[in-house]
Every structure is written in C-alpha cells, then in structure tokens.
C-alpha cells in the first residue's frame with residue numbers, strides 16, 4: 001500500500017515504467033522525485049535502450065552529442081564530457097549507466113524482465129501488469145518508455161533458419177565483439193544502421209556483398225573530437241542553447257535558413273549545400289525552409305547529393321545504383337563516415353535486390369532472382385517495426401478488455417501521441433502522433449516526461465485517479481497529424497515513418513511534424529484545464 005497525496009492507493013506501485021532506455025531512466029528520476037513509488041521493467045540485462053541493443057560496428061548518434069544529452073540536470077550537462085561530436089554507442093551506453101548511478105536509479109529498475117501484458121481494472125482505476133518473470137503488480141499509472149525503434153524487423157526470407165553461417169541483426173547485436181576477418185559477409189539493407197556498419201565491416205571481411213533494395217541519402221559526419229572552444233561556448237550558455245533548439249520545428253541545432261531554395265540562383269544553392277556538406281551532419285536539413293514542402297526545391301538538394309555520389313564512387317554503374325530516386329529526407333537522411341567511398345574497395349560488391357529480389361537464404365548463402373551468393377555471415381540491417389511494434393506486441397487491454405493491438409488495427413490513434421481513448425492512465429513517451437523521430441529524441445523525451453510528471457502531480461494534487469483522452473480530441477489530433485504531413489514530401493516513399501517497411505502494416509504517417517508547435521499545443525492543453533482529456 002503506498003501513500004499518495006490526498007489518497008491511499010492500494011497499488012504495488014504508483015507508476016510502472018516500461019523500458020530502461022533514456023525515456024525510462026528520466027521517467028523514474030522525475031516521478032520518484034515527485035514522491036511516487038516507481039518500478040521500471042527492462043527486458044535487457046542493462047539500461048540504455050537503443051544504445052544497449054544497437055552495438056553494431058560504427059553505431060553512433062547522428063545528432064551532435066552536446067544536444068543528444070539530458071538537460072534536466074545542470075550539473076550533469078556541465079560535468080559530462082563527450083569525446084566526439086557524434087558519440088559512439090559505447091559512450092552513449094556509458095552515459096546511460098552513469099545517469100543510472102548518479103541518480104541512484106538502479107534500486108527501482110528490474111532488469112531481464114519484459115512486460116508481457118497490462119490490463120486496466122476499471123473498478124479500481126489501476127493497471128495490472130504482468131512480466132516475463134511472472135511478476136503481477138498493480139500501478140495507478142503506466143508509462144510506456146518503450147522506444148520508437150525497439151522491435152527489430154527480420155523479413156520472412158525462406159530458408160533463413162537453415163543458414164549454416166552466422167546471422168546478426170544490427171538492432172540486436174551481440175555484446176561480444178564480432179570479427180569478420182577472413183569471412184564473406186552479406187549485409188541486407190542500406191538504411192542508417194547499414195550505412196554506419198558497412199565501411200567497418202568492409203575493412204575486415206574478405207568480401208562484403210551489400211544487398212540494396214532502395215538507395216538512401218547520406219551526408220558525411222565529419223566526426224571527430226569537439227573543439228574545446230565549442231564545448232566552452234555551448235556550456236557557457238547551455239540553457240539558451242537548448243531553448244533556441246527547442247524553438248525549431250525539428251528541435252535541433254540545424255542552422256535553419258528561413259528562405260526558399262527557389263528564390264536563389266543555382267550557384268547560390270550549390271554554395272549553400274556545399275557549405276553544409278563540408279560541415280557535415282543533419283544540418284543539411286536546414287538548407288532551405290521548403291525542402292520538405294516543395295518537390296522542386298527538394299530535388300535541387302537531392303541532385304546535389306547524387307552529384308556527390310557520382311564524384312566519390314569511381315565505377316559509374318555502381319554510383320548510379322547508389323543514387324537515390326526518392327525525395328531527399330522522405331526517409332531519414334543518414335550520416336556516415338566513408339560510406340560511398342567504401343564502394344571503391346575491390347572487396348565490396350553492391351547488388352540491386354529491387355531489380356532481382358531476394359528469393360531465399362540458402363544453407364551457404366543468399367539467392368536472388370538471378371544469382372546465388374556464397375556467404376559465411378549475414379547481417380540483417382533490416383530495421384524495425386517502428387513506433388507501434390513494441391506497443392502492439394504487448395497484451396495491453398484497456399476499458400472493456402479491448403486490446404491496443406485491435407484498437408490500432410488500422411493505424412495508431414491517440415491524442416498528442418500521449419494518451420489513447422479506452423486506455424486511461426496510460427502514457428506513451430515519444431510514440432506515434434508525437435514529434436519523436438522527427439526531432440532530437442532527448443529533448444522530445446524530456447518534454448514528454450515533464451508533461452506526464454506534471455500531469456500526474458496535478459491529478460494527485462486534486463485527488464483525481466483517472467485521465468483519459470476524449471474521442472473528439474483524439475479524432476481531431478489524428479486528423480491534424482495527417483494534415484500536417486500530407487502537403488510535405490514525407491509520406492511519399494516507403495518509409496518506416498509510414499509503416500511501409502512491414503508487410504501488412506497499415507500505411508499511416510506516424511510522427512508529428514513540428515516540435516515547437518507541438519510543445520505549445522501541450523502547454524495550451526494544460527492551460528485550458530486539460531482540454532481534450534476526461535479527468536475523474
């Protein structure tokens with residue numbers, strides 16, 4: 001029995017948090033700081049979420065580390081030193097562990113425990129949560145800190161289980177170092193995970209064959225140590241730096257220009273793109289304000305990248321195969337170190353599996369519609385059942401025993417990305433319907449956790465036990481999310497933003513475009529007495 005302000009609660013915990021990544025760690029810190037009894041369940045045997053699972057060679061963040069870091073604690077952000085502009089996975093994992101220790105979070109985190117289901121008890125207004133370890137606990141609030149890219153996608157290739165060599169998935173990489181020396185390796189996929197790992201695998205493998213279905217845009221990272229004067233500058237004005245980034249549409253320091261690409265001459269555009277290419281990283285997005293909205297403007301940037309590819313890759317046929325034909329940024333742009341140049345190596349082959357699809361994995365390799373490839377190792381860089389996969393794989397049952405999976409059978413519907421009609425007291429962090437993956441995830445996570453924490457505090461302070469989105473508010477929000485994305489190039493290619501990478505998944509554009517307006521909307525909802533929510 002836990003004591004809560006203004007009421008006695010007959011729950012084991014005030015809040016259960018699902019997931020021990022960056023969202024789960026901060027949720028625990030925030031809610032515990034408000035006096036709640038909290039339990040975090042984490043499937044892995046360590047904290048860190050994405051950075052715990054994605055240990056593939058070359059894994060690193062594509063947002064500058066001075067930004068991709070927590071801001072809730074001034075001492076933490078001042079004292080933590082990032083070794084590189086884009087921290088590698090190992091350092092991000094060290095950071096997550098440091099946060100867990102620094103804020104004494106571990107006593108309230110249960111590792112090696114997957115939440116398998118949760119059922120809402122309407123009479124008592126609480127969640128009954130079950131886990132893979134046999135736990136059955138109750139909590140008033142259920143916080144889904146389950147990550148957007150946490151359920152891996154392994155395509156149903158016939159014969160995969162009978163492959164005699166080693167198989168890896170980038171999103172569930174072993175902890176032990178993997179040595180590709182002396183091996184013939186096949187990488188399936190050319191998304192961010194592949195683009196980061198391919199240059200390093202190529203340096204080890206006897207031969208690397210890359211199986212590409214859709215070519216992707218990548219800009220150079222130009223990674224390296226962060227110059228001391230940059231660190232001093234940012235740390236000297238961290239709060240202002242964060243505030244300025246949060247005021248942008250994508251929530252990151254991407255040096256946005258406010259003018260239109262087509263207002264400029266070709267030479268001016270070329271100079272702008274070149275400057276950003278030389279600077280490196282995702283600030284390429286900020287070149288012109290209309291890159292996402294005007295296909296003609298978009299194509300000027302796309303054509304710039306295609307020219308770069310043709311300059312870097314010596315074999316013209318390979319270069320052409322690497323040139324993307326989709327609009328730039330329709331799928332998330334990748335950030336690489338030596339990706340295109342890797343195709344100049346004599347031990348690397350690029351195979352087009354759109355022209356000749358993969359038909360089977362054989363015991364000794366991979367078969368496409370027109371050839372067989374002998375392989376010792378297969379790396380599945382085939383992505384994730386993004387944004388909804390982890391949530392719908394759990395048996396979550398709301399009012400009347402209705403499952404979240406069924407509720408979202410035609411696509412995820414919710415209010416502000418945070419709350420689903422029929423699932424009271426359940427909050428989703430950075431889920432579908434919120435800016436999440438179209439932003440710098442750390443500030444997005446913190447904004448959500450702060451909103452959830454403040455909301456729970458409000459409810460407890462007013463003796464309320466239940467919050468749930470209303471149907472009209474949810475309908476209006478879902479429409480707004482779609483209407484915001486519709487005029488842009490974002491829904492125009494087969495991206496995981498749309499669920500298009502998973503056979504049978506409903507084609508719905510899931511994230512919300514616009515961090516700053518989103519934050520303003522969340523604040524307005526509160527100012528208007530939790531407009532769009534029913535409180536009881």
Ligand code: N01
Pocket residue numbers: 060061062063149155170188189190191192193194196211212213214332335353358381382383384437494496501
């Ligand atoms: O996954 P993806 P990812 N046959 O879905 C191919 C974040 N991230 O793990 O495009 C053949 O992007 C698929 O082909 P296609 C980042 O947000 C961040 O690389 O569907 N190929 C595609 O090429 C990123 O967007 C960082 O035609 C198949 C690839 O597999 C997100 O995670 C680093 C196939 C999957 O690409 C996901 O990236 C890494 C099939 N049956 C990831 N099925 C950083 O911070 C799939 N593919 C830097």
